[in-house]
Amino acid sequence: VQFDRLHAGAIDAFPKMSQWDRRAAQSQIESLIDTQIGVVRRLIETGKTAEEFLSERSGRAANLTANLKSLGLGKQWSFSKFSLAADHVRKFLN
Numbered sequence: 001v002q003f004d005r006l007h008a009g010a011i012d013a014f015p016k017m018s019q020w021d022r023r024a025a026q027s028q029i030e031s032l033i034d035t036q037i038g039v040v041r042r043l044i045e046t047g048k049t050a051e052e053f054l055s056e057r058s059g060r061a062a063n064l065t066a067n068l069k070s071l072g073l074g075k076q077w078s079f080s081k082f083s084l085a086a087d088h089v090r091k092f093l094n
Contacts, residue, residue: 021079028086039093055094066090 017025043053054061067088071081 016077025079025082028083032086032089035090035093052077060092064088 039053042048043050068085071085
C-alpha cells in the first residue's frame with residue numbers, strides 16, 4: 001500500500017521542513033505504522049491473508065492509487081501532501 005514510499009519520501013523531505021513540520025510528519029508516520037499493525041492484527045484474528053484483504057478492497061485500491069498520483073508524490077514533497085497521502089492510506093485500510 002506504498003507505506004515504504006510514503007515513509008521514504010517524508011524522511012527525504014525532513015531536512016527541508018520546519019521543526020514543527022518534522023515533528024508533525026513523524027507523528028503521521030507513527031500513526032501509519034500503528035494503522036498497519038492494526039491491520040496485521042485483524043488479519044491474524046480473522047485468519048485472512050494479505051491478498052484476501054487487498055482483494056476485498058480492490059476498488060478502493062484503485063482510488064487510493066489515483067489519489068496518491070494526484071498529489072504528485074514523486075515530485076516535490078511537502079508536509080501538506082504527506083498528510084493528505086497518509087489520510088488516504090488510513091481510509092483505505094480502515
